[in-house]
Amino acid sequence: MHCLNVELGERSYPIVIGSQLLGDPQNLLPYIRGRQVCVVTNETVAPLYLPQLLAALADFDKVDTIELPDGEAFKTLDTVNRIFDLLLERRHNRSTTLIALGGGVVGDMTGFAAACYQRGVDFVQIPTTLLAQVDSSVGGKTGVNHPLGKNMIGAFYQPRVVLADMATLTTLPEREFSAGVAEVIKYGLICDETFFCWLEGNISRLMARDPQALAYAVDRSCRDKAAVVAEDERESGRRAILNFGHTFGHAIEAVQGYGAWLHGEAVAAGMVMAAELSRLRGAIDAGLIDRIRVLLEAARLPQAAPAGMLTGEFLDAMAVDKKIVDGRLRLVLLRALGDAQVVDDTPKALIEQALRHCGAV
Amino acid sequence: MHCLNVELGERSYPIVIGSQLLGDPQNLLPYIRGRQVCVVTNETVAPLYLPQLLAALADFDKVDTIELPDGEAFKTLDTVNRIFDLLLERRHNRSTTLIALGGGVVGDMTGFAAACYQRGVDFVQIPTTLLAQVDSSVGGKTGVNHPLGKNMIGAFYQPRVVLADMATLTTLPEREFSAGVAEVIKYGLICDETFFCWLEGNISRLMARDPQALAYAVDRSCRDKAAVVAEDERESGRRAILNFGHTFGHAIEAVQGYGAWLHGEAVAAGMVMAAELSRLRGAIDAGLIDRIRVLLEAARLPQAAPAGMLTGEFLDAMAVDKKIVDGRLRLVLLRALGDAQVVDDTPKALIEQALRHCGAV
Numbered sequence: 001m002h003c004l005n006v007e008l009g010e011r012s013y014p015i016v017i018g019s020q021l022l023g024d025p026q027n028l029l030p031y032i033r034g035r036q037v038c039v040v041t042n043e044t045v046a047p048l049y050l051p052q053l054l055a056a057l058a059d060f061d062k063v064d065t066i067e068l069p070d071g072e073a074f075k076t077l078d079t080v081n082r083i084f085d086l087l088l089e090r091r092h093n094r095s096t097t098l099i100a101l102g103g104g105v106v107g108d109m110t111g112f113a114a115a116c117y118q119r120g121v122d123f124v125q126i127p128t129t130l131l132a133q134v135d136s137s138v139g140g141k142t143g144v145n146h147p148l149g150k151n152m153i154g155a156f157y158q159p160r161v162v163l164a165d166m167a168t169l170t171t172l173p174e175r176e177f178s179a180g181v182a183e184v185i186k187y188g189l190i191c192d193e194t195f196f197c198w199l200e201g202n203i204s205r206l207m208a209r210d211p212q213a214l215a216y217a218v219d220r221s222c223r224d225k226a227a228v229v230a231e232d233e234r235e236s237g238r239r240a241i242l243n244f245g246h247t248f249g250h251a252i253e254a255v256q257g258y259g260a261w262l263h264g265e266a267v268a269a270g271m272v273m274a275a276e277l278s279r280l281r282g283a284i285d286a287g288l289i290d291r292i293r294v295l296l297e298a299a300r301l302p303q304a305a306p307a308g309m310l311t312g313e314f315l316d317a318m319a320v321d322k323k324i325v326d327g328r329l330r331l332v333l334l335r336a337l338g339d340a341q342v343v344d345d346t347p348k349a350l351i352e353q354a355l356r357h358c359g360a361v
Numbered sequence: 362m363h364c365l366n367v368e369l370g371e372r373s374y375p376i377v378i379g380s381q382l383l384g385d386p387q388n389l390l391p392y393i394r395g396r397q398v399c400v401v402t403n404e405t406v407a408p409l410y411l412p413q414l415l416a417a418l419a420d421f422d423k424v425d426t427i428e429l430p431d432g433e434a435f436k437t438l439d440t441v442n443r444i445f446d447l448l449l450e451r452r453h454n455r456s457t458t459l460i461a462l463g464g465g466v467v468g469d470m471t472g473f474a475a476a477c478y479q480r481g482v483d484f485v486q487i488p489t490t491l492l493a494q495v496d497s498s499v500g501g502k503t504g505v506n507h508p509l510g511k512n513m514i515g516a517f518y519q520p521r522v523v524l525a526d527m528a529t530l531t532t533l534p535e536r537e538f539s540a541g542v543a544e545v546i547k548y549g550l551i552c553d554e555t556f557f558c559w560l561e562g563n564i565s566r567l568m569a570r571d572p573q574a575l576a577y578a579v580d581r582s583c584r585d586k587a588a589v590v591a592e593d594e595r596e597s598g599r600r601a602i603l604n605f606g607h608t609f610g611h612a613i614e615a616v617q618g619y620g621a622w623l624h625g626e627a628v629a630a631g632m633v634m635a636a637e638l639s640r641l642r643g644a645i646d647a648g649l650i651d652r653i654r655v656l657l658e659a660a661r662l663p664q665a666a667p668a669g670m671l672t673g674e675f676l677d678a679m680a681v682d683k684k685i686v687d688g689r690l691r692l693v694l695l696r697a698l699g700d701a702q703v704v705d706d707t708p709k710a711l712i713e714q715a716l717r718h719c720g721a722v
Contacts, residue, residue, distance in 0.1 A: 152479060
């Protein structure tokens with residue numbers, strides 16, 4: 001069991017990483033301040049892990065559970081409102097704690113509900129997917145989608161503790177596991193050359209879900225992300241490098257329809273596009289692009305645009321993404337392996353060229 | 362023109378108090394950082410003050426306006442969602458500024474929309490009612506109601522600037538003006554004996570809407586509230602004294618149906634109840650209760666429960682209010698004139714007695 005601390009002043013919190021954490025109440029109880037809890041989970045995760053969690057919570061005065069439908073399509077204000085309904089019907093007060101048991105969608109909605117319920121109650125995150133463990137467990141981004149854009153409504157809100165239990169990854173479908181690995185590879189690319197090289201040497205152990213390799217990768221990913229977030233909690237500057245591959249990836253998700261490609265799959269292809277654009281600007285060489293493609297291939301992740309997607313579709317979708325400031329498209333590009341930066345002066349023609357090199361038509 | 366600063370570290374902001382502020386763009390422009398603005402107002406206020414405001418905003422790249430229906434009944438998540446719809450349809454980005462032009466309902470919803478849109482954009486408050494000027498302009502409480510409780514969904518979020526223009530109070534209906542005076546009197550009672558005495562001597566000038574008396578009362582109220590909020594931004598302790606009269610008042614609003622009594626009217630009666638309970642606990646004498654009633658009478662405000670309202674209705678409604686922590690009802694009571702405190706050990710029988718002394722049956 002490792003424990004790492006996300007340093008955010010009075011909002012600091014620990015991430016506990018290990019196996020079979022859910023079975024031991026002592027991993028959870030020290031972080032719950034009141035006598036009421038509400039577990040938010042979904043219909044897929046509940047049969048697998050809810051009984052263990054409820055056993056650990058048996059001594060509280062009030063323990064409620066809400067099972068949401070599974071999937072990004074339900075990450076809406078209406079679904080969050082169902083959480084508010086339950087909390088009010090069951091008279092949860094300001095000292096209640098919400099516990100998110102599930103992947104990123106459950107975590108994002110539970111965190112946002114906690115941020116807004118009575119203007120803020122405690123929440124605890126138990127991410128059960130690799131993506132949620134290495135991404136949403138650090139950084140405090142919570143929120144929901146809007147028909148006109150992803151993650152457009154939300155809050156920055158930090159949990160009291162995150163429990164990343166490797167045991168929950170054993171039941172994860174293969175595509176979802178790979179999608180999580182995409183974000184792991186991202187940390188190597190943007191800020192941790194050593195980790196990228198470790199991944200090149202250990203990708204088969206990781207894909208075989210070797211528990212020690214997994215715990216190492218989750219720990220290192222969370223540390224990398226925590227270091228970036230600690231510098232810039234509310235994303236005014238450096239934190240934006242975490243969006244490497246995401247602006248292109250969001251365009252793929254938006255145009256294909258959410259759910260056709262998993263977020264991590266879209267980010268994988270988006271990272272190749274961002275890397276290719278970095279190469280066209282002269283920052284990196286073709287050899288690094290090859291290394292990235294080989295690693296993504298081993299992780300069973302796409303390395304190019306969806307078949308038939310147009311460069312114009314990318315550009316239109318990117319224009320509504322959050323990364324525009326006063327008319328200039330901000331993109332995260334590589335200066336070198338392990339070194340990303342935000343640029344807002346990329347000519348449109350160069351973006352189109354990079355997209356075409358990556359299969360867009 | 363006065364200017365006072367609400368001191369909240371990096372979230373500090375000025376409140377500008379004066380007459381005809383809306384007409385001068387220089388009161389507004391220094392506080393807007395991007396090139397996009399969206400004015401949120403309602404159908405009552407728009408015809409009166411929107412043209413002036415839009416004239417001051419003529420030079421921005423994008424100026425949108427949304428007119429919400431007027432009234433507490435529309436302070437809902439659905440209405441806030443209409444603001445999100447407009448912002449996304451019109452492609453407002455993270456550097457946009459929302460401007461609330463209206464009373465507390467408009468301000469609370471606009472602030473909450475700003476807190477959540479793209480996880481937080483700037484907002485500016487132009488409160489056009491006395492209540493909003495002396496209450497919601499300080500403290501950063503934003504949010505909406507839920508069918509099961511008032512202000513149950515929201516965020517703490519600070520504006521970039523507040524413009525309190527006395528000129529906007531000239532069109533305020535008489536009942537709404539009185540409702541604002543209830544909160545002004547509250548500041549005297551809970552933390553400012555000198556101000557309470559000033560109000561006793563100047564209540565008729567104030568009720569005649571003498572601009573100088575008004576500006577003084579708004580300034581002093583905001584300073585009093587700012588001093589309390591600066592000590593406790595997120596309401597973990599002392600800030601709770603601002604709820605003096607509110608727990609009883611919310612019960613009146615909930616049982617009568619929102620809108621039957623104005624918030625300030627309910628708070629006025631609630632303050633008499635809280636004062637009476639303070640007397641029953643031996644903290645203050647009957648003479649002070651008389652002074653409070655005389656002042657409220659001069660301000661044309663109620664001093665007792667609505668006809669026929671039951672003590673049991675009060676107690677049930679108070680049980681779902683936010684002021685319960687682990688089963689104990691927290692009430693704000695007076696230790697003396699100008700000195701309030703939070704107590705959580707009041708016997709139920711004493712509360713019932715106070716309610717009966719104030720007209721509950």
